[in-house]
Amino acid sequence: MEDKKLAEARRRAIRRHRFTAGLREIITCHRAKAIIFLAYLLGTSWAWVNRDKALTLLSGGYPLLYHGLSLTLLLVALVLLVEIIIALGTPRRAAQIQAALVEAGFVNSSRLPPLLFSVHKAEKSYIYEFDLNNIPLSRWERDKEKIGAAIRCQVVNIKLSPDGRRVLLQTVPLRSALPEIIYWKDEYLSPEDFILTLGMSLTGRLETVNLADTPHLLIGGSSGSGKSLLLKALMGESLIKGASVFIADFKGGVDYAPIWHERCRMIFDPQSLLAALEELTAELERRRGLFAAAGMPNLTEYNKATGENLPRYIFACDEVAEVLDTAGVSKADKEAVYAPSVRLMSLIARQGRAFGIHLMLSTQRPSADLIPGQIRTNLTLRICGRADDILSRIILDSPAAAEQIPLDAKGRFVTNMGQTFQGFLFDDSILNE
Numbered sequence: 001m002e003d004k005k006l007a008e009a010r011r012r013a014i015r016r017h018r019f020t021a022g023l024r025e026i027i028t029c030h031r032a033k034a035i036i037f038l039a040y041l042l043g044t045s046w047a048w049v050n051r052d053k054a055l056t057l058l059s060g061g062y063p064l065l066y067h068g069l070s071l072t073l074l075l076v077a078l079v080l081l082v083e084i085i086i087a088l089g090t091p092r093r094a095a096q097i098q099a100a101l102v103e104a105g106f107v108n109s110s111r112l113p114p115l116l117f118s119v120h121k122a123e124k125s126y127i128y129e130f131d132l133n134n135i136p137l138s139r140w141e142r143d144k145e146k147i148g149a150a151i152r153c154q155v156v157n158i159k160l161s162p163d164g165r166r167v168l169l170q171t172v173p174l175r176s177a178l179p180e181i182i183y184w185k186d187e188y189l190s191p192e193d194f195i196l197t198l199g200m201s202l203t204g205r206l207e208t209v210n211l212a213d214t215p216h217l218l219i220g221g222s223s224g225s226g227k228s229l230l231l232k233a234l235m236g237e238s239l240i241k242g243a244s245v246f247i248a249d250f251k252g253g254v255d256y257a258p259i260w261h262e263r264c265r266m267i268f269d270p271q272s273l274l275a276a277l278e279e280l281t282a283e284l285e286r287r288r289g290l291f292a293a294a295g296m297p298n299l300t301e302y303n304k305a306t307g308e309n310l311p312r313y314i315f316a317c318d319e320v321a322e323v324l325d326t327a328g329v330s331k332a333d334k335e336a337v338y339a340p341s342v343r344l345m346s347l348i349a350r351q352g353r354a355f356g357i358h359l360m361l362s363t364q365r366p367s368a369d370l371i372p373g374q375i376r377t378n379l380t381l382r383i384c385g386r387a388d389d390i391l392s393r394i395i396l397d398s399p400a401a402a403e404q405i406p407l408d409a410k411g412r413f414v415t416n417m418g419q420t421f422q423g424f425l426f427d428d429s430i431l432n433e
């Protein structure tokens with residue numbers, strides 16, 4: 001009985017909502033809907049004005065019957081008007097989507113699916129607006145695939161509406177998968193300081209990271225997933241924007257064409273790693289003094305206020321686990337070289353943001369303990385390429401990369417911010433300019 005009452009109340013609430021949504025659509029001039037509405041109004045007005053002949057015939061000349069029929073006609077017209085507005089406020093396929101969500105088990109504790117309020121076209125994507133339905137946003141994220149299957153689209157982004165009561169799903173058609181290869185173009189370089197372009201999202205938008213807010217990053221992914229190329233892209237963009245780039249690579253820099261050796265500070269062994277980190281942290285301390293004296297909170301403000309152009313520093317390390325791995329290292333070296341290096345990297349991770357000193361690290365090893373906790377927690381942007389469940393969870397704290405990136409994909413990544421993008425393919429000639 002109680003259930004029936006609740007269901008009836010929900011049905012009424014839904015109809016009320018659809019009615020207001022329908023009115024909104026008509027008023028905001030959704031052209032096709034406004035035409036249907038106006039056509040109905042014109043049709044019924046015409047029928048009302050010309051009702052006399054037909055009603056006289058039907059009522060057989062009885063005035064009471066005539067008025068009764070007139071009233072019935074008016075009521076039917078009004079009921080139809082309400083139904084038409086409700087229909088105009090109901091998104092296409094709403095009932096099927098609702099049913100598919102129930103079938104997929106995406107329901108609240110009362111086993112009700114979220115209500116689809118509206119579907120709107122945005123740039124290259126569609127926004128599906130649902131009520132939150134007492135389902136936490138984390139579950140929407142987790143069940144993204146299920147929801148996508150129910151609405152027969154690919155969900156690329158999930159967020160709350162500004163009032164926090166609705167969920168907005170950004171979707172693209174299933175077949176609009178990203179191209180396998182996107183070549184870098186100079187126009188992709190952001191003019192903003194210090195925004196780096198990561199790649200292209202499923203909706204064709206550029207995904208970026210602003211190092212002034214998100215200072216350090218970690219790239220993970222299985223072998224051949226495209227980590228090194230992405231790291232190179234980010235280092236290359238940083239160089240073009242005037243940053244100083246340090247590259248730690250104990251393989252002697254063989255993966256880097258001569259241009260990288262010319263333009264970057266290459267670090268090939270543990271001793272020079274420590275020396276470079278000491279230099280970077282000394283610069284950090286120097287800037288701390290400068291900024292304090294000038295009363296400036298960070299590099300951007302300091303450069304703006306003083307007209308100086310202190311560069312950003314990028315400390316990059318592809319396969320950081322190789323560099324930090326102390327297996328087979330003598331105790332003396334561990335204490336004299338490795339431990340201080342890790343300590344200095346932690347300092348940069350914790351304090352580098354304001355002073356424009358950034359870490360960009362990559363790893364393919366699915367082991368949580370190779371990157372010390374203090375560094376790891378400060379790598380605020382985590383990016384994962386093709387990976388198994390374990391690696392995806394280590395990098396992103398979620399299985400997203402394992403679930404969303406096809407096994408043969410190269411240069412396809414998911415971030416811990418929920419962005420999916422295709423990195424750019426480029427060659428080192430972009431550094432020659």
Ligand SMILES: Nc1ncnc2c1ncn2[C@@H]1O[C@H](COP(=O)(O)OP(=O)(O)OP(=O)(O)O)[C@@H](O)[C@H]1O
Binds near residue numbers: 180222228364
């Ligand atoms: N964005 C991309 N678009 C297309 N192909 C790519 C992209 N990134 C990488 N690749 C291809 O994938 C191959 C492997 O890339 P990369 O060396 O960057 O992977 P990796 O993850 O660093 O691999 P490993 O773990 O073996 O070092 C490259 O040779 C390149 O051809």
Ligand SMILES: [Mg+2]
Binds near residue numbers: 227229
């Ligand atoms: Mg690599």
